[in-house]
Amino acid sequence: xxxxxxxxxxxxxxxxxxxxxxxxxxxxxxxxxxxxxxxxxxxxxxxxxxxxxxxxxxxxxxxxxxxxxxxxxxxxxxxxxxxxxxxxxxxxxxxxxxxxxxxxxxxxxxxxxxxxxxxxxxxxxxxxxxxxxxxxxxxxxxxxxxxxxxxxxxxxxxxxxxxxxxxxxxxxxxxxxxxxxxxxxxxxxxxxxxx
Amino acid sequence: xxxxxxxxxxxxxxxxxxxxxxxxxxxxxxxxxxxxxxxxxxxxxxxxxxxxxxxxxxxxxxxxxxxxxxxxxxxxxxxxxxxxxxxxxxxxxxxxxxxxxxxxxxxxxxxxxxxxxxxxxxxxxxxxxxxxxxxxxxxxxxxxxxxxxxxxxxxxxxxxxxxx
Numbered sequence: 501x502x503x504x505x506x507x508x509x510x511x512x513x514x515x516x517x518x519x520x521x522x523x524x525x526x527x528x529x530x531x532x533x534x535x536x537x538x539x540x541x542x543x544x545x546x547x548x549x550x551x552x553x554x555x556x557x558x559x560x561x562x563x564x565x566x567x568x569x570x571x572x573x574x575x576x577x578x579x580x581x582x583x584x585x586x587x588x589x590x591x592x593x594x595x596x597x598x599x600x601x602x603x604x605x606x607x608x609x610x611x612x613x614x615x616x617x618x619x620x621x622x623x624x625x626x627x628x629x630x631x632x633x634x635x636x637x638x639x640x641x642x643x644x645x646x647x648x649x650x651x652x653x654x655x656x657x658x659x660x661x662x663x664x665x666x667x668x669x670x671x672x673x674x675x676x677x678x679x680x681x682x683x684x685x686x687x688x689x690x691x692x693x694x695x
Numbered sequence: 696x697x698x699x700x701x702x703x704x705x706x707x708x709x710x711x712x713x714x715x716x717x718x719x720x721x722x723x724x725x726x727x728x729x730x731x732x733x734x735x736x737x738x739x740x741x742x743x744x745x746x747x748x749x750x751x752x753x754x755x756x757x758x759x760x761x762x763x764x765x766x767x768x769x770x771x772x773x774x775x776x777x778x779x780x781x782x783x784x785x786x787x788x789x790x791x792x793x794x795x796x797x798x799x800x801x802x803x804x805x806x807x808x809x810x811x812x813x814x815x816x817x818x819x820x821x822x823x824x825x826x827x828x829x830x831x832x833x834x835x836x837x838x839x840x841x842x843x844x845x846x847x848x849x850x851x852x853x854x855x856x857x858x859x
Contacts, residue, residue: 502700503735504844507708511845512735542749547757556757559734561749564857568845572857575734575753591760595733681858688846688854694700695844 501595502691510571513687514595515680518620519602520612521553521581524641527670528602529560529576532680535673536562554580557592564684574684581616590623598635598687599624600679602670603658605640605648610657617658635686638665639679644672701731701794702835707828708738714820715740722813723805725784729821730755730796737795751798755788759796778807789814791821794829 503512517525526546533544542561549555558578563571579589593599601620603613621631640654649657651667659665664682668675711729719727719740728739728748734756739748758777766774777788787799787810797818799810 501731501733503703503731503733503737504700505703505708505737507703507705514733514735543747545750545754556761559750559753561753567849567853567857570845587764588761591757591764594760595731677858684857685854688849691844691846692849695847695849 502597502687504570508571509569510573511567511691512573512575513597513684513691514575514577515598515600515683515687516592516596517576517578517600517602518589518616519581519641520604520609520616521583523581523602523604523609523613523616524668524670525578525581525602526554526558528600528639528641528668528676528679529558529578531670531673531676532562532576533560535677540564553582554578555585556580556588567688572688574680574687576680583615586619586623589619590626593623593627593629596624596627596629596634597690598683599631599637600683601636601638601658602668603638603640603654605642605654606645607647607649610649613658632661635683635690636663637679637682637686638663639668639675640665641668641670641675643667643674644669701733701735701737702828702832703737704828704831707824707831710824711738711821712740714817714824718799718813718817722799722801722810724799724801724810725804726798726800728752728798729791730798732756732759732794732796741800755796755798759788759790776811787811787814789818791818792825795821795825797821 545559547556560576726741729737730752734753736752779786
């Protein structure tokens, strides 16, 4: 939930990267962290297992700049993608302002994608959110791999409502900032709507 | 939306700051900070210079959320106090109402007993302040004009500029 601080002249928003295990959520954040200037980023926190699988969440605070004299900060979170961490995923969705769904483009991960998307919708509902009313974008990641599902197929399976979507190759940064920009834009426009 | 966003106004911020400073002094604490349940830092006081308060705020909220999840599994409404003991520093975390988290970091210059006692008193004061803020947010969002949101007149161009 956005937090507007008139005293510090700051606006903080929360964006959550969601998706199945190993789809590249953490990789997105790592790339953003790597490429952001030191003065705009805070420390990146990763609560991960010894094998570097996300256990609770990754967290990256990012200052984008100023709008009308207010510092605009985004708090980026990822959820743990593995199915059995569902309780943790629910907690991280609390107070969310915008969601990025990172889909794994590989044929063999389609089922996991669909399951994760359904899980997102269900968990948001439990927190009182409706995915269709929330700033939301989809990133189709790993587009450089040989066994990817064509875009139409991805959209048919994951994007029946036709929300904005982007292609990405997260380790190389392709599409990573475009995705962030897209969701940030939607979140800010939502704030404007409610202003 | 499931909940209204948190808004902090100048006047209430002063009250919060004053109450935090009072607690900081009376509890002999190192650092005290207030965090929104969603992980946003609201205010802090004390030796914060070498402390990553943004990360601490986010982890505190995660901690409270996880503990709350555990409480519900046991049929408890919440565990209202958390305490972490370290070799040098200790952290005392408590809930104010259902919305805000009060975090007190202290070392051997204070004690758990003193912190608990002082926090208990402060929580009452903070509860009143945050009740006032929530009421104000409700009233303002009803009339929408009195305090102008910085987002009201934002343009696509403003947003583009953010990404330079």
